[in-house]
Amino acid sequence: MKARRCKIAISLDDNVASWLRLEAQRKRLSVSELIAEIVKERMIWKNNYDAAKRRALARKPFLNTDGTYLSREDAHDRDLLR
Numbered sequence: 001m002k003a004r005r006c007k008i009a010i011s012l013d014d015n016v017a018s019w020l021r022l023e024a025q026r027k028r029l030s031v032s033e034l035i036a037e038i039v040k041e042r043m044i045w046k047n048n049y050d051a052a053k054r055r056a057l058a059r060k061p062f063l064n065t066d067g068t069y070l071s072r073e074d075a076h077d078r079d080l081l082r
Contacts, residue, residue: 010035 012020024034 020031020034024031027034029037
């Protein structure tokens with residue numbers, strides 16, 4: 001099934017628009033295709049990041065602790081390591 005396309009108007013600073021035109025030309029894409037590619041990459045990255053975060057937060061702690069965390073001072077106290 002082919003994805004449906006929709007049109008969106010955006011406003012860009014002149015220097016961003018210039019870069020975008022040059023980058024699209026370098027990649028032999030239209031500006032629209034380049035923007036779609038950039039947004040799709042960002043969407044995939046964000047979805048993967050969110051999924052990894054959910055997996056990490058769902059894991060059980062791997063240390064036998066009572067659930068309390070060290071304070072910053074305790075975590076960096078070198079005397080405790082000796």
